[in-house]
Amino acid sequence: MQNPYLPYPVRIDEIITETEDKSLKTFKFVFLNPEDEEKFAYESGQFGELSIPGLGEIPIGIASSPMEKGFIKFTVFKTGKVTSYLHAMKEGDIMGVRGPLGNPFPWKTLEGKNIVIIGGGFAFTTLRSSIYSILDPANRSKFKDIHVVYGARSPGMLLYKDELQAWADRDDINMNITVDGTDDPDWKYLTGFVPTITEQKAPPGNDDTYAIVCGPPIMIKFTQPVLDNLGYSHDNIIMSLENRMKCGIGICGRCNIGKDLVCKDGPVFTLSQLNEMPKEY
Amino acid sequence: MTLIKIDQQSWAAGIDKVKADYRVFGPVKEKNDHEFKLLEQDQMPDFNCQNTRLSPKSIIYPQSQVMFTYNLDENAEDCRIMKEVENVTSPMAIIGVRPCDALSFPIVRRNFDTPEYQDTYWIKAYEATTFIGLACNSACGTCFCTSAGTGPFGEEGLDVLIIADGDDLYAKSITEKGNAFIQAAGWSVKADTSLDIKVDKMKTAAESSICSSVSTDQLKDKTTLELYDAPFWEQEAFSCINCGTCTYVCPTCWCFDVQDETHGKSGIRMRNWDSCMYPLFTYHASGHNPRDVKYQRVRQRFMHKLKYYVDKYDKGIQCVGCGRCIRLCPVNIDIRKICNKMNSFDAATSVCDTPSS
Numbered sequence: 001m002q003n004p005y006l007p008y009p010v011r012i013d014e015i016i017t018e019t020e021d022k023s024l025k026t027f028k029f030v031f032l033n034p035e036d037e038e039k040f041a042y043e044s045g046q047f048g049e050l051s052i053p054g055l056g057e058i059p060i061g062i063a064s065s066p067m068e069k070g071f072i073k074f075t076v077f078k079t080g081k082v083t084s085y086l087h088a089m090k091e092g093d094i095m096g097v098r099g100p101l102g103n104p105f106p107w108k109t110l111e112g113k114n115i116v117i118i119g120g121g122f123a124f125t126t127l128r129s130s131i132y133s134i135l136d137p138a139n140r141s142k143f144k145d146i147h148v149v150y151g152a153r154s155p156g157m158l159l160y161k162d163e164l165q166a167w168a169d170r171d172d173i174n175m176n177i178t179v180d181g182t183d184d185p186d187w188k189y190l191t192g193f194v195p196t197i198t199e200q201k202a203p204p205g206n207d208d209t210y211a212i213v214c215g216p217p218i219m220i221k222f223t224q225p226v227l228d229n230l231g232y233s234h235d236n237i238i239m240s241l242e243n244r245m246k247c248g249i250g251i252c253g254r255c256n257i258g259k260d261l262v263c264k265d266g267p268v269f270t271l272s273q274l275n276e277m278p279k280e281y
Numbered sequence: 282m283t284l285i286k287i288d289q290q291s292w293a294a295g296i297d298k299v300k301a302d303y304r305v306f307g308p309v310k311e312k313n314d315h316e317f318k319l320l321e322q323d324q325m326p327d328f329n330c331q332n333t334r335l336s337p338k339s340i341i342y343p344q345s346q347v348m349f350t351y352n353l354d355e356n357a358e359d360c361r362i363m364k365e366v367e368n369v370t371s372p373m374a375i376i377g378v379r380p381c382d383a384l385s386f387p388i389v390r391r392n393f394d395t396p397e398y399q400d401t402y403w404i405k406a407y408e409a410t411t412f413i414g415l416a417c418n419s420a421c422g423t424c425f426c427t428s429a430g431t432g433p434f435g436e437e438g439l440d441v442l443i444i445a446d447g448d449d450l451y452a453k454s455i456t457e458k459g460n461a462f463i464q465a466a467g468w469s470v471k472a473d474t475s476l477d478i479k480v481d482k483m484k485t486a487a488e489s490s491i492c493s494s495v496s497t498d499q500l501k502d503k504t505t506l507e508l509y510d511a512p513f514w515e516q517e518a519f520s521c522i523n524c525g526t527c528t529y530v531c532p533t534c535w536c537f538d539v540q541d542e543t544h545g546k547s548g549i550r551m552r553n554w555d556s557c558m559y560p561l562f563t564y565h566a567s568g569h570n571p572r573d574v575k576y577q578r579v580r581q582r583f584m585h586k587l588k589y590y591v592d593k594y595d596k597g598i599q600c601v602g603c604g605r606c607i608r609l610c611p612v613n614i615d616i617r618k619i620c621n622k623m624n625s626f627d628a629a630t631s632v633c634d635t636p637s638s
Binding site: 001002004051053055057058080093094242243244246247249251252253254255256258259264276278279280 | 348349360363365368392397505506536562565567572585588
């Protein structure tokens with residue numbers, strides 16, 4: 001019997017400050033025991049518990065892609081006790097990671113389909129993982145058209161800027177990068193809120209087209225009617241939820257929404273599923 | 282049914298004997314109530330109580346339990362690496378478990394022992410334990426076990442059931458673990474088969490002494506959202522002070538928190554019982570709280586026990602009818618009343634314009 005609460009020890013290999021306000025940093029971890037990396041076999045959309053002895057654990061979506069080997073990455077917003085401490089940690093420090101946890105996006109269902117990926121703010125981490133996986137030469141032919149709408153408040157608040165630019169230059173993905181507003185005369189992408197850009201740029205909904213939506217509640221609230229108007233069925237709208245968690249494995253009872261536990265039965269749900277569940281998230 | 286007959290003398294000798302093989306727990310008088318305690322040498326389980334104040338939940342699942350230790354000394358090789366605590370459990374026997382409390386263990390096991398994840402702490406303690414039940418010959422006014430999946434002579438979750446008949450005790454072994462315990466105690470006097478009829482009569486009399494019940498037959502067919510949006514929650518929760526007593530005394534409440542405690546350069550990661558009655562339980566780091574209002578938390582507790590659990594496992598309600606939450610609630614919230622309301626709720630005819638105050 002393996003203890004599911006025991007974190008794998010990892011070393012912080014690299015820390016990248018993502019946003020101009022320094023509230024978001026990406027942590028690249030290397031497993032101290034190489035065999036733990038194999039046990040941590042994951043798919044895009046899953047999360048891990050970052051574990052700092054003396055502080056506690058936090059559930060964070062996995063930002064790296066399973067196509068990237070030798071490390072795992074998490075982008076963390078500085079907000080509470082554990083994340084604030086993590087932001088002050090240094091490269092080379094040792095901590096722990098548990099996972100992978102929760103369900104990934106439904107990749108088998110998505111094969112052969114068009115996908116529109118809609119993200120806002122810092123909820124772009126598992127979406128970054130997804131895009132990276134989809135664009136891998138081994139995977140790209142499994143999917144049809146890929147559209148991305150990703151927005152942040154300002155250019156300096158976008159995550160993964162170098163990658164965004166590289167993706168925007170490709171012809172096998174339709175990138176729509178937007179900011180709420182900017183006075184930067186060199187800004188070469190879009191200006192406008194995510195729901196508005198989605199309305200203009202997303203393909204119409206049909207059986208072969210799925211939307212993956214991750215973002216702050218306000219973005220989700222205004223994006224949903226847009227997708228309804230575009231003809232997306234609620235079975236084809238995929239979302240990822242957050243709730244306060246401790247164990248991450250469906251046992252401690254904290255993150256439930258109705259009979260479902262966000263950690264184990266989610267965090268990925270279709271809008272059809274969410275429509276049948278209490279709004280306790 | 283083969284009953285073993287045990288007189289007072291061989292009972293005392295047997296309990297004494299099994300202490301060599303088991304850590305033996307039993308009800309002991311503590312101030313005004315009885316509690317389960319590890320029995321010391323020469324100490325006997327005290328059956329002179331209706332039921333213990335708390336169920337034996339904490340023997341398997343301690344209120345605070347150390348999971349890991351860690352070292353924060355930067356010079357140490359294992360700095361910041363979590364170490365599992367020694368988690369080998371020697372055989373335990375809990376004597377005098379009432380059938381309601383016994384049923385709580387299989388109910389809770391569905392949470393801790395799943396196909397995907399096994400809670401090693403809970404499972405090891407559970408598997409190391411032999412459950413010796415004590416049948417109830419009479420009920421309290423708050424008992425409703427017969428409509429909550431068991432009864433005063435219920436056997437689910439037990440390895441041995443003991444029936445007290447005056448000074449005589451009859452033991453019925455239910456499992457292999459139970460056989461091993463009875464053998465270890467050296468009890469071997471087979472009772473006359475005519476006793477079966479007497480025990481059946483005792484059982485019937487005990488069952489008829491249960492004077493309250495819940496109806497649960499309709500719960501599964503209700504729509505979750507209709508029950509969730511039912512108009513009675515605010516009113517039912519009005520007097521609740523969110524003290525959490527109901528969750529702590531409940532044999533089937535299992536929610537826990539995980540906390541790190543550092544002393545100097547070393548520390549422990551521990552888990553502690555937690556309660557859905559508390560606002561912090563679901564409080565996000567962002568400041569958002571999905572259950573920030575009292576009635577939402579009261580609703581969560583009852584919906585979990587009487588609807589979510591029912592839907593998830595299809596094994597009845599997450600309640601054994603022990604009545605502790607009813608007896609100990611400072612404002613007289615009664616799960617029987619709420620269960621019956623939920624079970625009979627008709628969303629089509631219900632008026633949903635409850636006052637918002």
